[in-house]
Amino acid sequence: MNNVEWNLPKLEKDEEFMFLIQPCSESAYTKLEESIVDDGCLSPITIWNGIIVDGHKRYDICKIWGIPFNLKQLQVYTKAEVYYQICSEQLKREDLTREMRKYLIGRAYQAEVEKNANLYVRSNEMKDSKSHPFIPPKAYNKQEISHKIGNTFHIAPGTVFKYETYTKIINSLRDKDLNLAENILSGKIRVSHENMVELNRLPAHEVKSLNQYITENSIAHINYAVIRQSLQWKYTYTEKSETRRRKQEPSKLAAIKKMPKYDPDSSLSSLVFTSPSWRSIIDRARIDTDFSKASKNTKEKVLYQLRLLKLSIKELEDIIKEDTTNGRPTELCAECSLRTDTNKEPGF
Structure with missing residues (x-):
């Protein structure tokens, strides 16, 4: 069956686009294949400049079985817009891992920054052209974009910046391994x-x-x-x-x-x-500090570090809660409100 040449459009795949798509499980792929073989490819395959944006698995299945499919052209101009479109669609999935969600939000932010930067450059180029009317552009602002992304995906602007850092690290690790x-x-x-x-x-x-x-x-x-x-x-x-x-x-x-x-x-x-x-350090700062006289800049820096500390504590708590109990009953320690094993004395 694989060796049969079907008269179907030949489309390209982009590794960068595919990296933004969380792979489906084997059972989900089997279910998709059975559906396409029985009912045909009901959803169109989205492309941009002949490159698949959405529908990689459907395209593979249709090629194997010789099943015709429809195409949908993505109406955007730049690759950054394609990245944002893929991230937005993937973030609607209910089966995303927490790590993939962070990565996609960070990548969506990067794409939006790149798109706005391109628009700003093109607007300035039009300013110098006598053949085009000039509309004064609004310089792209990363803080505004972080608020926009945060509102879209229901997270704080500061978290958007943290996720962008996460995205940069993942991309760097991908190049290494x-x-x-x-x-x-x-x-x-x-x-x-x-x-x-x-x-x-x-x-x-x-x-x-x-x-x-x-x-x-x-x-x-x-x-x-x-x-x-x-x-x-x-x-x-x-x-x-x-x-x-x-x-x-x-x-x-x-x-x-x-x-x-x-x-x-x-x-x-x-x-x-x-x-x-x-x-002890936090308590001493709380008791000894005259907050009305402390500078706004210093207080904002402390708030930022405390937020990071809270995020780190939350991540560690989630991991410990997953792995520690092993199915045994747990109860709250009255003194420190931490979950402790009922069969052992607290280790502190």
């Missing part, structure tokens, strides 16, 4: 925003080493300890390979033998000891 970027967006591997920043600082060869390490050890959550351990593992792995060709120096062998075993509790345990100092 596509598989790792895809696993993060699919939710197979969890990484906090702060550790995403740390992960992005690694060169490409260390990112690939990290991905190999977490794959071989079936790790589903990347934190600082995992990143550090993967680098130690890379050193060990490289040195063991080197022994096949020559004898190692005693000092290197000793270093490998003394390498500490990975402790999955290390990062969380450090929080138990450091978080009281955070609370």
Whole structure:
């Protein structure tokens, strides 16, 4: 069946466009294929300049089975507008992972900024042309665009900027290791925003080493300890390979033998000891500060950092709530309002 040449339009695919589309499950693909084979391709395939924008799977199925389909031309002028259109449509999906949603909102913001910048440039070019009437353009403002995106997708403007940073990091990781970027967006591997920043600082060869390490050890959550351990593992792995060709120096062998075993509790345990100092600092600032005399700039900076801290705490709480209980009953600790195991004393 695959070898039959059907008289169907030949369309192109763009990897950048396809990266914005969360893959469907195998069962969803099978259901879609059965529907198209039984009833035909009822939804048109959306294209732009001969490139598929929406309907990649439908196009593949129609090519395999020789089923005709209709085309719908996307009426936009720039690639940035196409990006925004894809992001907007994908964000309507109910099965999006949290990571993919963040990425798409950040990418939609980038596309809107690029579109407005292009419009501003074209308007200025028209100003210098005698053949075109000039309409004074309104310079694109990133703050206004963040409010527009925030209102569209029901999040705060500051969160839009945070998601754009997330999008930049994912794109950078994709260039270093596509598989790792895809696993993060699919939710197979969890990484906090702060550790995403740390992960992005690694060169490409260390990112690939990290991905190999977490794959071989079936790790589903990347934190600082995992990143550090993967680098130690890379050193060990490289040195063991080197022994096949020559004898190692005693000092290197000793270093490998003394390498500490990975402790999955290390990062969380450090929080138990450091978080009281955070609370003490915050309480002291609250009690000792004359807020009426403190500068507006300083207060705004503190508010911004507190919001980031709240986001980080919320992300960590969500992860712990998912993984900690293992089906056992939990209750609220009256002193600190944290969920604790009823079978054990609180560890603080």
